[in-house]
Amino acid sequence: MTQSVITSAFEQLKAQEAAGGQRILIDQFVFANIPGLNVDATPPDTEVLPPDTQIVHRQDVDRAGMVNENTVAYSITLPESTGDFTFNWMGLVSSATNTLCMVVYLHPQEKIKTANGKQGNTLVYSEVMEYAGASASTGITTPVSTWQIDFTARLHGMDEATRKAALDIYGPGLFFDDAFRLTASGTGQASFAPGIAYLRGLRVELDAAGTLTYPTGVVQTVYLDAALTGTLTGENKATFTLTSQKTADYTDSLGQAHYVEPVATISASGDITDIRKTRQPLSDRLDGEFLTQAGNLKEIADKGVSAQSDARTHLGLGSSATCDTGTTKGTVAAGDDARITGAMQKDQNGADIPDKQKFIENVGLTETVKQAAGAVQKTGDTMTGKLTLPQTSAFGVNTDNALGGSSIAIGDNDTGIKQNADGVLDFYANGQLVARIQPGTLFVINAVQAGDGKKLALSSNNNSALGANFNLWGNGGDRPTVIELGDDESWHLYSQRNADGSIQFCTVGQVVPGNYGNFDARYVQNVQRGAPVSPGKIDEYGPAEAPAGCVLTNARHDPTTKYGVFTTYRPLQIYINGWRTIAG
Template identity: 45%
Template sequence: MSQTVITTAFEQWKAQQAVNGGAVALDEFVFANVPDLDTDAPIDRAEGLPDKAQIVHRQAVSRTGVVNENAVVYSVVLGAETGDFSFNWIGLMNKASGTLAMIVHAPLQQKIKTTAGQQGNVLTRSFLMEFNGAQTETAISMPAETWQIDFTARMMGMDERQRLENIDIYGPGAFFGNGWLVGKTGTQYFVTKGAGYVAGLRAELATNQNITVTTKPVKVWLDVCWRGTLTSAWTVEQKVTVAASLSDYEQNGVKHYVFALASIDENGVITDLRPKGALSEQQASSDYMRKDKNLQDVANIPAARKVLDVYSKAEAVPATRKINGKALSGDITISATDAAAIPDGGNLGTININTLTGTKFGRYVQPVSANATEANGYPPQAGVAGALDVIQNAANGFEGCTQEFRPYNSNVCYRRFYNAANKSWSAWLFDISSAGGQVTGELMINNPGLALRLIAPKGRGVYIQARDTDNNPRWYIGAGSDNNDGCAFQNYKYDTNIVLSSVITCNKSVNISGAVTPTSYVNFDARYQAKGNYTPAGQAYTKAESDARYNLKNSISIKTASRLVTKDSTTGVMEVVMSGISVGNRVNANVTFPVAFPNACAGVVISYNGAGHGNDSDSAIYVPSYSKTGCILYANNANGIFTLIAKGY
C-alpha cells in the first residue's frame, strides 16, 4: 500500500515565499530505491532526500495543471528511452532551493528501456497537491484535463480490433499441425505442444501437457483470455479444462473464450475436433479432394465413374464405350493387342470372337455374334464371370478356354477349364502364383499319377516341412541341405532322424513289433558264428580240462620260463617270482618286473640259487631299493645267479 505526505520543509518554504512575494514552483521528480522500506508505515513529515547512493533517477516535471483553486497536479513521463532501474520512493521538490515538498512510499517498481529490439515500458507518475490558494501561489492556470488523457480505452479498442480481424482469418478456432492435439499413452491423456487460435487469440503450448480424465464421455476445452496491466505487456493466458460442456464467460472483468479440442467417449476413444489451418484451408478441405484420401472423399462415386468412363461390373456400359480408340457399337474386328485392353468382366458391347487375329490367345467376354453359340462349342452364357483366356483354332474358331477367379488381396487363383468338344466345365481348381501363398483349408490331391512335384536347382536342398502355429519346426522330409542326394526324415521334437541313401542310418533305438526279414545276412555272418558251423563232439576241451590248463578266475597268473606273476582277485595281492638273475661283483643290477604293481611294491626277497657263487656266502646279496616297476640287486665280493620274490598290491 502506498503512502503520501506533504513535508514540513515545504510548509516553511512556502510561507517564506509568501513573505518574499515569490512563487511556489515545484519543478523536479526524484526516484530512489530505499532498502527495507515499509510501505505500510506512516511517513515522517520531517523526512528528507534519501542517500545519494539510493537515488536512481532525477527528471524535470513534464506537465502541470490546475484541478481547482486549492489543488494542482504535477506529472512526469518516463519514456521508453529511460532505464533500467527499480524504485520504491518518489519525491517532488524545488530544485533551486533543494526543498522537498511531497513524498510517496510505494511497492518496488521497474523502469525498463527499449534495447536491442526488446520493448521497454513507459511510466507516468503524478502528484496532486492541495492547500488553500494553491492555484494562486503556484501560478498554474492550465486545466489538468487538457493533457491528462486516458489512453486505456483506445488501446483496448485496438486489441479488440485485432482479435476480431484474426477471427475473420482463422474463424472461432484454428490449429496448425499437431498443435493442441489430444492424445493418449496407456491410460494417460495429454495435449500435444503447438500453436492455434481461439476467438482470435493466439495460444501456444511449449511442451506436451498431461491432463486428468476421470468420468467419460467428456470433452477437452482450451480456455484463453487477454490479460495485462496498464503499464505491463499484455499476453494470452491459457488453460486446458476437462468438462462435458463449457461456454465463453467473464471473470473479474476479464473475458474468457473457450473451444473444444476433442471429445472422449465412454470407451476412451478420442475424436479430434480441431479445425486445421486458416479459414481458407478449412474451406478447401470441404471444397476439394485430398490426396491422402485416395478418392474416398468423392461425394457421388457413380457419377464420378461415368465422367471418368469407368464402370463397375454391375453397370451397363454405353455403346459409345471405346477400346484403344475403337468404338464397340456393332460387330467389329479387333486385334489381339486391342483385345488385351478389355478389362475383366462386364458387357462391353458386340465382339466377334472369331475375328481375333495374330495369335491363338485372346479374351472371351460375353460374345453375342451369331456364331458364338453354345451349339458351336462356346460355353453357356449363364453365370459367366471374370475374364476367360481363349485358346482359338484357325479352322474351327474355338477349342476351349479357361476361366479365372482371384479373391481380393490374395495370391491364390481359382481356375476351371471349358472343353468345347463335350461342352462342359471342369471343377474349380486353384493355383498359387510365383509370389507364394497360403491355403488355410484342407488340401486334397486326387490324381492316380504324379500328385506332388518339388523342383529345385541342381544340388540345392528341397524338402517338405511341418511347423506349429508358433512357427517352430516339427519335422521335415527331404534333402535339408545343399549337395545332399540323400532323403532324410528329421523329427525336431525328439531329435531323431532317419537318412535314406545307399545306407539307412538312424541315430535312435528302433522298436519293431513284427519280424525283420533281411535279404542279406553278410553283416550277421561277420559278427556271429553260423548256425551249423561249430566244433564236433570230442574235439573240444571239457570244463575240467580247461580248468587244468588255465588259472581260475579268482587267481590270475602270468607264467613264462623264468618268471611267474600271480594275483589274488579277492585280496588284490600280487606276487612276482623271477629266477636266473645274474649279478656281477659289486655291481648294481637293475631288474624290471615283468608286470608292474598297480599301486606299490611291498618288499623284495632275494636268495642265492647255488650255481657259480664262488667262495662267498649268499649273505653278501641284498636289495638297496625297489619300486612298483622294479628293483636294484647288489652282490658284495661275489658273482652268482639269484632268485627273487616281490610282493605288492
C-alpha cells in the first residue's frame, strides 16, 4: 500500500499565503528513484526534494479538481511518448517557491516509451490533499470528473483512419498544381510555392511561399519530410521540413511517423528539375467535365456539330437518327421500304443468310474458321502435334500454381517441378526445395532414405567445414572394387576387395574402439619369466645357449674345476588372454 504525507513545508507555505491573502498554487509533479527507499514506511513530514541525480522526471499538473470544500485532487497523465524510467517516489511541488507540498512512496513503477516498434504505456496518477478550507485556499472549484481518462490510443486511431482514407484516394504522394514547386531565385537560393500536398494520406498545407538555401556545386535531391505532430491534450497538425537527406519513411524517437517524398533535383550548376507527382484539385478537374441535369444535353450542343455527331455514334443512333422518315436518300426507312423488307431478322440468328461461305469471306473470317477447325477444345481433346509455349508459363494439375516461373504444380499449388536456371530442374514439396537435378548431379536437400520399414538414410546437416564423398570405383587391376569415404582434402577410409578375393580395410588415421575388451584378448598385455631350470655344469667346450623360448638367467663358476660353469635358464611367458610360454 502506498504511503503519503503532507509536509510541514506546505503548512508553512499555506500560512504564509493566507497571511498575504494569496492562493496556494501547486503546479508540478516530481518523480524520483531513490535507492534503498522503504516504500512501506510513512514519509516524514520533514521530507525534502531528492537530489537532482535521483529525480527522473518533472511534469506540470494536467488537471486539478475539487472533491469537497476540504479536499482537492491533482492529476497527471504520463503519455506513451514519455520514458523510459523507473520511480518509487512522487511529490507535489509549488514551483514558484520550489516547495515540496506532498510526498508519496510507491513500489517501483516502470514508465515505458513507445519507440522503435516497442509499445509503451500510459500512466495516470492523482494525489488528493485534505485539509481545512482546501478548495478556498487553492481557488480550485471544478468538481473532479472523468478527465483522468487517457484518450491517446483512440485519438491516434482516428488520425490513422483519416490518413488511410486519404491514402486510398490520393495515393502515396500527390501535389496539387504548383504546391511545393521549387524555383531558383539566386545562387544557392530557391523559393517553394504555397499549396496542398498529400504524403501517404497526410495533408500538408503551405499558406505562403517559403525560401530554401542549399549548397552549390553538388548534385542533390530535395525531399519533403512531413509528420503529424502535437501534444497529448493539444491539437495535432501536419508539420514538414525540406531536406536533402535521402531516407525511407521512418518513425522518430517520439514515436511519430514521418513520410518522405522527393520534390526536385538540383544539378551542380544550380538547374532545378521538378519531379513532383502533380494533379489538379478534384473540384477543378470536375468543372466542365460532366453533363448537368439542368442543361438537358445543352453542353453537347454547345460543342458544335462534330460533338453532336460523336454523341449519336456513341449512342448507336447513326447519322440519320435526326432525319425524317421516307424512301429517299437522307430519310429514315419506314413501312415496306426495301431497306427494311430485305433486312436480316434478328430472331433467325444468321440462318437467313443465303450464302454463308460468301458471308464469311466478306467479313474476313476465312482464315479464322480454318484455324478453328483444328483448335483444341477446352472441354478436352487429343493432340496429334506437339504443344510449345514460347514464354515462361506455370501450370497447375488439378490445382492453382504458386511456384511461378516455368513450373508444373501437381495436386498442391506449391508442390511440383520448376526450372530455375539453364540445366537446373528443382523439385518442391509444400513450397520447400527438396531436390535438384543438374547435368551429371542429383542434389537431395535433406536425407535420402531407402526402405519402407527400417530405413537406411544418407543425409547432411549442412554444417560441416568440408564436403564429403562416398565413392565406388575400381582400376581393373590390383584394386578391382573399392568403396571409399573422403572429404574435399583427402580420403578417410576404404574397404577394398583384392584381386585374389580377399578384403582389405584401411584408414588414413587412428582407429579408436569404443570397447577395448575385444582388443585385450588379441595383444600382449604382460611378460614374465617361468620357473628356473638348471641343466648342470657346462665344461669348457660344452653348449652355453639356452633352449628355444628361454633366456639364460644365471651362470656360476665351479670352484672345484678350472673350466666348469653352472647355468640356469628360464622360459619366457606372455599374457594374451591368459599366460602362455613362447614356443621358440
